[in-house]
Amino acid sequence: MNSSARQFTPLFRLRARRCSTHVLLLAVLFLLAGGVAHAQGAHVAMILSREGRIHLEAQRGFEERLAQASDAQVRLSVIKLDNSGALPRSYVDGQDYTLAVAVGARATEAALRENDFAPVLSLLVPEVTIERLTESNPDVGVGTSLDNxxxxxxxQPSDRLFSVIGKIIPEARRIGVVLGTRGLPRLFELKPVARAHGFKLNVAVIHDPEDAAAQITDLVAESDVILAVYDPVIMNNRTARWLLYTAFQQRKPVIGFSxxxxRAGALASIYSTPEMIGRQGAELLLDMIKGRGWQGGKRYYPRQFTIEFNRRLARSLRFHIPSVETLKKYYKGYVHD
Structure with a gap:
């Protein structure tokens, strides 16, 4: 090899290294610029229906999840509704919010009715109530159009409910459900999912809570297990007590939603704590900050959930129920004590 060739090789390598270094520097600068944009964070208004225990637990879960995200800067302003259930003037005047998180039905209703400059994320509101609120507020502002x-x-999602029932009471084949007229839309979802899990769904549609006792008694007699579904009109204290009493008399288990x-007498309940839902809400905000986009117009079921048993009742009814540790094998990462 001649001398010019010997000199060319290291010169080429040096230029390649310099070129690679320049590309690397540009890439680092690009990433840093993106990181700065993400680090600018967000100003979030958390609107509380009231300072009740469940609302404060959701707030705590939201804040704790944000605290774990060291790369996100979020300024959180807690807003309380006034005595009339309206948003205070301090909220309306501060129109620089990235997101409004409405905790509870009253806060969600106020946000739909009065907020017209920020996307809204509702927490701790049942599906039937969300549907009622969105139907009764068709002329929402730009910020809270249903796309935002x-x-x-x-x-809980129907698939999860029937899956857990199958694990808790594998011999059950007939599941009874009490619904009011507002809950009828969910019936069209429940039936095919129950069928897919091998269950026959018996349904009692209650038009008047005052006449619920006879229908509930017949439903319990025709079912192996009763699934209590939240309904703000039908599933009141009186109806719930009668359902639990009748089921106990007929030695039929009830699966609750809280x-x-x-604790009132259901064999088990499948539910998500306010803290779990608050954490999930914070994760949606973090996705928004990190440039993954605001998922406006979407409805989510809770990702995490807990299963709580009434083991004293289980012994009385002679039901053998699995341990939470056993259930965690089926729902790894999602079942919490």
Whole structure:
């Protein structure tokens, strides 16, 4: 090899290294610029229906999840509704919010009615209530057009409910459900999912809560297990007590939708805590900040959930129920004690 060839090789390598270094520097600068944009963060208004325990738990879950995201800068302003249930003037005047997080039905209704400059994410509201609120507020402002309104339901997805029932009570074949007229749209979702899990769905549609007792008694007699579905009109304290009493008399298990339900006499409840839903809401915000886009117009079911048992009742009814550890094998990462 001649001398010119020997000199060419290292010169080429040097230029290649310089070129690679320049490309690397440009890439780093690009990433840093993107990081700065993301680090600018967001100003979030958290609107509380009231300072109740569940609302504050959702707020805590939201804040704790944000605190874990060291690369996100979020300024959180907690807004309380005034005595009339309206947004205060301090909120309306501060129109620089990236997102309004409405916690509870009253806050969601106020955000739909009065907010017209920020996307809205609703937390802790059942599906049937969300549908009622969006139907009754067709002329919402630009900020909360239904394309810019999202919600994480309080309810559990139907597939999860029937899957867990199959694990808890594998011998069950007939599942009874009590619904009011507002809950009828969900019936069209429940039936095919129940069928896919091998269940026959018995349904009692209650038009008047005052006449619910006879229908509930017949439903319990015709079912192996009762699935209590949230309904703000039908599933009141009186109806719930009668359902639990009748089921106990006939030695039929009830699967509830809240911690209060299982403590009142249901065999088990499948529910998501306010803190879990608050954390999920914060994760949607973090996606928004990191440039993954605002998923406006979407409805979400809770990702995390807990299963709570009334083991004393299980012993009384002679039901063998699996441990939470066993259920975690089926729902890894999603079942919480």
């Amino acid at each position: 309104f999202s919600a994480i339901y309080l309810d 911690q209060a339900f299982v």
